[in-house]
Amino acid sequence: MSESLIQKDDNLNQALQTLRDCFSITVPEMLVIAEKFHDDMHQSLAGQKGPLKMLPSFLDVPGGGESGEFLSVDFGGTNVRVSLVSLQGNGKITIIKRKSVPLKDPGGSYDYTSAAATGRGLFCFLAEQIANFVSPGETIFLGHTFSFPTKMYALNKAVLIGWTKEFKTRLAEGRDVNELLKEALNKHGLHGVRPVAVTNDTVATLLAAAYGDPHADIGSICGTGHNTSYLEPLPPQGQGPMIINIESGSFDGLPATFYDRQLDSSSEKPGEQMLEKRVSGRYLGELMRLVVLDLVQKGLLLQGRAGNMTGFPFNPFTLNPEHMSAMISDNTNGLIRTAAWLIEAAGVQDPPLKELGALKIIASLLSARSARLAAATYIGILQHLDPLLTNLHTIAIDGSLYEKMAGYAQSLRTALDEALTDRAGQVTVRFIKDGSGIGAAIAAAIAMQDQSGPMHLI
Numbered sequence: 506m507s508e509s510l511i512q513k514d515d516n517l518n519q520a521l522q523t524l525r526d527c528f529s530i531t532v533p534e535m536l537v538i539a540e541k542f543h544d545d546m547h548q549s550l551a552g553q554k555g556p557l558k559m560l561p562s563f564l565d566v567p568g569g570g571e572s573g574e575f576l577s578v579d580f581g582g583t584n585v586r587v588s589l590v591s592l593q594g595n596g597k598i599t600i601i602k603r604k605s606v607p608l609k610d611p612g613g614s615y616d617y618t619s620a621a622a623t624g625r626g627l628f629c630f631l632a633e634q635i636a637n638f639v640s641p642g643e644t645i646f647l648g649h650t651f652s653f654p655t656k657m658y659a660l661n662k663a664v665l666i667g668w669t670k671e672f673k674t675r676l677a678e679g680r681d682v683n684e685l686l687k688e689a690l691n692k693h694g695l696h697g698v699r700p701v702a703v704t705n706d707t708v709a710t711l712l713a714a715a716y717g718d719p720h721a722d723i724g725s726i727c728g729t730g731h732n733t734s735y736l737e738p739l740p741p742q743g744q745g746p747m748i749i750n751i752e753s754g755s756f757d758g759l760p761a762t763f764y765d766r767q768l769d770s771s772s773e774k775p776g777e778q779m780l781e782k783r784v785s786g787r788y789l790g791e792l793m794r795l796v797v798l799d800l801v802q803k804g805l806l807l808q809g810r811a812g813n814m815t816g817f818p819f820n821p822f823t824l825n826p827e828h829m830s831a832m833i834s835d836n837t838n839g840l841i842r843t844a845a846w847l848i849e850a851a852g853v854q855d856p857p858l859k860e861l862g863a864l865k866i867i868a869s870l871l872s873a874r875s876a877r878l879a880a881a882t883y884i885g886i887l888q889h890l891d892p893l894l895t896n897l898h899t900i901a902i903d904g905s906l907y908e909k910m911a912g913y914a915q916s917l918r919t920a921l922d923e924a925l926t927d928r929a930g931q932v933t934v935r936f937i938k939d940g941s942g943i944g945a946a947i948a949a950a951i952a953m954q955d956q957s958g959p960m961h962l963i
């Protein structure tokens with residue numbers, strides 16, 4: 506592995522300048538990434554093997570008239586969310602009831618994301634959560650957002666290609682997740698709950714936006730994971746427009762810093778999900794920890810003050826995007842919120858203001874790089890859909906990074922404005938709260954409408 510660019514005899518200001526040079530992405534660089542992304546999309550659409558999976562969803566965008574009450578299960582990040590959703594047509598949606606449960610008990614009693622758990626166990630846990638939503642004998646249709654790469658054979662048949670986001674649950678890869686869910690529901694006596702549709706969360710977010718917005722044609726998640734889907738007018742499957750799940754997190758060929766390589770080599774699947782490892786919340790905190798650790802080891806930060814070798818920055822995953830967001834938005838005199846966190850997390854005494862400022866700068870650099878990389882891929886998709894940007898487009902985004910990371914949404918918008926210049930006004934970016942859950946309900950509604958069509962259900 507190549508060496509860090511930070512030199513032992515640098516001072517902190519020089520080191521920060523080096524980091525700025527490493528992590529900044531200029532407009533010309535964004536356009537090169539967009540072009541490469543666009544080429545990779547074409548390669549996969551033409552049936553050649555490439556880094557992008559471009560998975561069919563068997564779904565077109567909704568007409569907006571879909572209606573009824575549906576259950577939705579949103580599984581794929583830190584929590585599983587079950588919702589009862591009412592679709593009322595004309596873009597009107599109400600979430601009647603919703604429950605969110607962590608997949609990993611903070612108290613340590615269970616962890617369905619670890620190798621100690623199995624696919625069956627995980628889906629039994631999902632069925633237990635669903636049981637709270639149905640009365641005995643009730644029949645209700647369910648849409649399932651499953652936020653991992655799946656090979657779709659129909660709207661209700663989705664085989665997990667492989668885990669991402671460091672999930673390690675055994676005996677799930679290569680299985681049909683709708684079957685696993687059905688088995689678990691039956692085991693819990695929930696015979697009236699009919700899982701009729703599986704969607705990716707990016708697809709669900711696009712469905713949720715398109716329910717009331719005719720221009721929505723790109724759906725993305727900037728959260729624990731990162732990925733994007735879009736409405737392909739001419740899919741290779743050839744049955745009219747279809748949403749394609751790009752699985753853009755596996756986009757490769759991006760400039761890699763020393764820290765990106767370090768993070769990748771210690772991850773569950775080295776060499777995979779290279780864009781996701783630079784963009785998503787699952788990895789952003791860890792990347793920052795690696796940068797800080799390098800500075801500590803070079804004698805530039807926390808010298809003689811990092812009291813606790815098992816805390817931050819020595820221990821993996823001791824920093825997350827919430828901490829980063831708190832640093833970025835810390836505008837107090839003396840950066841006292843950042844200081845309080847550092848004292849607690851690293852056991853340091855009296856951190857100097859200059860070092861606290863350095864943490865804020867590093868968090869901002871990594872967050873901005875994430876937003877600019879995501880924006881570059883959106884530009885690649887727009888180049889494919891509408892090279893001259895003659896039409897209006899809405900990019901629908903859900904996810905905790907986009908929603909909560911201080912400055913993230915603004916960085917993303919700025920990146921689009923800088924790169925699209927006078928055509929930027931053609932592109933709206935919309936935050937779609939609960940897009941994954943709502944979209945699953947819409948997918949279930951579409952499945953029921955099209956039940957007689959051969960394309961969606963088997």
Ligand code: BGC
Nearest residue numbers: 652653654669726730731732
């Ligand atoms: C998965 C995608 C998902 C994204 C956002 C990635 O790790 O591969 O399928 O859409 O996370 O949740």
